[in-house]
Amino acid sequence: MIVSKWLRFEEMPPLPGRKTKCWLVTARQGGDILGEVRWFGRWRQYAFYPRPNTIFAGSCFTDLAEFTAAVRQVRA
Helix, strand or coil: EECCCCCEECCCCCCCCCCCCCCEECCCCCCCCEEEEECCCCCCCEEECCCCCCCCCCEEEEEEEHHHHHHHHHCC
């Protein structure tokens, strides 16, 4: 599990037939599920898939961008 200032990234068990990893993104305070980080094939990189009706501040986007950049580096 990786924790940033506002978010928690927890690796999920691999889905059948998938080659790439997925992470569940939750709020550090309250533990609300905010979405998932998973591979987006057309862009050939990891992307954030938000849950409906979730709201984010700029610092959350920074945490998401840093996390996806880090997992992209590991994959390369």
